[in-house]
Amino acid sequence: MELDNVGNLDDVVLLRDTPPSTYKQVKYAVDSSTPVNEEYLTKPSKDGGASVLRKIAKAWRQLTADGNNAELVLVSNRAPDPGDELVAMRDARTGFLMPKAAAGSAASKLGRARSRWAQASGLAEAELHKLLSVLRFDLAQDMVRYQEHLRLLMALTGLRHDEQALKNGTGWVAEMVRDGRRELTLEMVQSAVDTLSLKAGPARALLSIATLKPDPMAADADHALDWVDRFDGDSAFTKRRPALPNTWSQLQADIEAAPGRLPAGTNAVSVTGSIRLAPAFLVGATFRMVTGTDLAAVQRGQLWSTTDSYDTALVPETSEHRLDQGDELAVGIAVATDLTDDVLEYLRGQNLPVSKLVAYAPPGGVAKDGSVPDSSAANALAVGIRDHLRRVARPARRMHLFLACPMGLAVLLGNRWNRLCETVIYEDIKIDEGYEPAFTIQA
Template structure:
């Protein structure tokens, strides 16, 4: 691909405006979803370049009761200037107050009379890993605290706090109060914003393709051009009808993260954040809970999730989890409860209630083990068949697992990437797998389940896992033993 020419000044301005309209459209989606799902403290209006918000007026989410969210949106076409002390404390190009000073002034006004506020700086600029305060930013909360409060006045962090406080016109106690509610939502480049919007639109029951996202942002821009600085629920509902965006119900959002922080966790109705409770710092190598955390504790958290969600049965699952937790999440919201789950799978929305014409029965290969009365099952949609089969057989024999037989289930077209084309096929295959196992496990004491499939299929399969035997679900932990028993579920 040839590099693009440098953008013109007008091109930068247009892109920056579009970036702000996308952030504002996300606020409109939160407004619509929270009111539809009857959230406890929903957004009641979205302000765009709102009056009375100082320099935090780009996007304002007004809730029924505080804290309201005040957002400053900053877009940069390049990445030469990261977010650091210099960027935040330098005077404006015209010699005016710094970004930090403007934010501090707005905070003083908005938090008068001890009113709670939620402040955010949203930008596509990256954090500076060498900055004493920015480097301590918590990716889960987007706050600089608690690490920004570490160290005495002579430490690098303490000296930076003093400089920040002086620039902002605050004492250090006031700076601490400001940093306790100022989120640094950084590295939010356009693809990342569009990915978040795709999920929010899907969770709100709307079309979530690129055209739908742009239609929403362009609608916000038109409201601003028409002088509407406050966008209400009625306006958003009318826009959804006019733009023909509605496709299904708005959904409660459950965020479960074990591999990396979930970028939409802030919009979730319930969040399970286990990122720091799994081994290693890399999302690619996180496989098992880090002691003293256990699989049992994670199971308890996931199985308690239904009680934490608002009324209704339509639920969107987001976050980054491996296959055993995805399967368990499906069992926590089984079909017999009336729940309707949805998850984005490579840009497609896979929904448990999607209809299909005929069941899609898997191909079954049977392998004798002869170590007991239980049945082992490997659901293999993606891995070369002989490799997975041998790995599971080796594990069963090494661990002396009391199974008589291993059944390896594969799609009729064979295991490979893309073997399940869409949501309807995934549901048809989940039913085909379940029904195959119902017949095979009528006299089996227990099932030992191994998964190599898309995360969405693991969720859908768990959702339909009823009228089966008690099931031990294994996770591929890439250790010397290969697998580890993660969860035991009743079926």
Template sequence: MKPLPTPTASGVRITGDHYQWLIAWMGCLTLLRENTTGAANPVVSVGVEADGVGKLDDVVLLRRTPPHTYMQVKYAVGSATPVNEAYLTDPSPAGGPSILSKIATAWRTLSADSTDVDLALVTNRAPDPGDPLTAVRDARTQLLLPKAADGGPRSQAGKARARWAHNAGLSEAKLHDLLSCLRFDLARDLPRVQEQLELLMAASGLRHDEQAINDGANWVAQQVRNGHRTITLDMVKAAVDTLKLKIGPARAVLSIATLKPDPVAGEADHTIDWVDRFETSSEFTKRRPLAPATWAQLQEDIEAAPAHLRGRTAISVTGSIRLAPAFLTGTAFRMVTGADLAVLQRGQLWSTNDPYDTDWQPTAEEHALDQGDDLAVAVNVTVRAQDLTHDVLDHLRDQHTPVATLLVLTPPAGPKDGSIPDSQAANALAVGIRDTLRRATRTTPRIHLFLACPMGLALLLGHRWNRLRPTVVYEDVRSAQGYEAAFTVEA
């Protein structure tokens, strides 16, 4: 890719405005989805450059009951200015109050009657790793606390707190109160914002391509130009109709993350965050829970998810998980419960309710082991056939797993990229696999399941996993033993 030319001042301003409209459109999606899915305390309107809230007026989410959310949105075309003490406490270019001072002034006004508030500085700037306070930001909550409160008055953090308090015109105790509700939503660059919007638009039952995202942001910009500083639910519904965005039902969001943080976890109706409870710091090498965390604990958390989403039947699963947890999530919301699960798979929304014409009967290949009475099953969509078969056979022999036969199931076109082109095909194959196994396991005590397939298929397959035998689901942990038993599910 060729480098882009240096942007002009007007180009920077236009991009900054578009960034703000994208954030505001995200608020509109929250307004739409929460009111459609029956959230307990939904957003009731979205303010854009709202009146009476000081410098935290760029995007405001007003809920049925407090805390309301007040955002200051700031965009930078480069990364030369990280978020640190200087960025927050230096006077404005015109010599006016600092960013921190303006936020503190707005906070005093908004919380004057002791009303709880949720404040956010939203920017594509990253935190300064050398700053005593912003460097200790908690990525889960986006708050600087509790670590920013560590250390006495002579520590680097303590001296920084004193300077921040002086700049903000607050006592250190009041600064602590401000930092307890001021989120630093940092490093939120345009690609990440667009990824969040893609996921939220899909969960809202809307088209989620780049054009649809831009249409939504441009609609917000038009409302601002027309003088509409408050956007209501009826306005958003009308925009969805006018822009022809609606394609399906709005869904509750279930966020499950084990490999990397989920960009929409903050918008989720229920969140399972295991990123720090899996081995290694790289999303590409995370394979198993890090002791003392266990697969059994993760299974308990996933199987408890339906209770947290009671009454919600249309559910969008977001986050980054491997195949065994994806399959288990499907079984937690099985078809017999009436749930409709959906997940984005390479830009397509795969839903368990998508219709199909005929079942896809998988190709089946048997390998005798004669080590017991159980059946081992390998679902192979993505790996070269002989490689997966050899790996699973080696594992079963090395571990003396009590199986009589390994049954390898592949799509009719064989295991390769693109063998499952869309959601309809994925559902057809999931049903074909399930029905094949119903016939093959009538007298089998237990199934040992190995998966090499798109995550979406694992979810859809688990959703339809009924009238089968108790199933041990394995995860590829890339260790000397190859696979590890992760979960046991009743079927």
């Protein structure tokens, strides 16, 4: 905090053993009357000193003089000005103005704005492009939303995340500042976690996978997959499959490569982001229980973990529907809603080589929202479904899996999908035939 010899980007610095380190300049305002725009960034200070942008440019040159990269962040509760040529190019998911800010000719409005920014920063325009490629604008930081983000981050990384835990953690940081401590080491933070009794579970690596909408946790993740622009549809409600030329097989390869992208020795992982059920199941299967990984996902504010205990496996309600079209098996997970009729129509329409459809419902037989109340129940039901399947699927060489369940249950079920047969997972695309095959896994 307020680190020496790093220029204007010194408010909060995250120093890493391996570059790039992160340098943040924090600009807090008591109201929203001053948005972040060209005037705010390029005008000289009240005493005639350098502008915000020129100070950042000078610090960037200083930090990268040795050839190392640096991550730069301007943090403010001020909102971006939607009427500003360059600031309006900011990607809300990443916080960067680039690459959109580089569009347009020199004579365009955007080009003329770049020229003014370059002159105000004291950089050549090519240098400005490089600066804007590493300068993140973390704007409109509402305190309530920021606290919600922190609590979710605490939950995902294995800490208590109740309101008192947040107060205790931030209170410790404030105490360090008041005591004049400007450097907080990893060892100090770990000691504080123990002293304040903040630990709730294992320290977890974060895996962010977004296909429906941007994941606010992506910037904090150890590895992030952003497929939002690679899925077909204009909103999170309509994004159901990859948009050509992107394919399900490419997404499967990206997800299955994720374990190798996480820190070495990782054995506890939290998955965050907005994904449909087929990718959620694949995530669970990628970190299957036999790998020894403790996998967790957020489900309606709860953390559902593969290691949460349960008393006995829950025996699902089952129903069988003969088709006699072949020797393979179709499986429907009808927990949130009953998909039986839709799946039967699809199986007949596509003439898939299946002998029957086995549909699984929660104990009691009623598929509805909230039928799986918590992580313990989800784990118990996942085991119950898997154990029953091991018996009925023994003669089949391939299964066709259809899911209508909480996302967290799809993750937990995929995590336990072993000692079965090759499985094709289908996604509900709502249009055309209703379903399409997404992934194939060996089990």
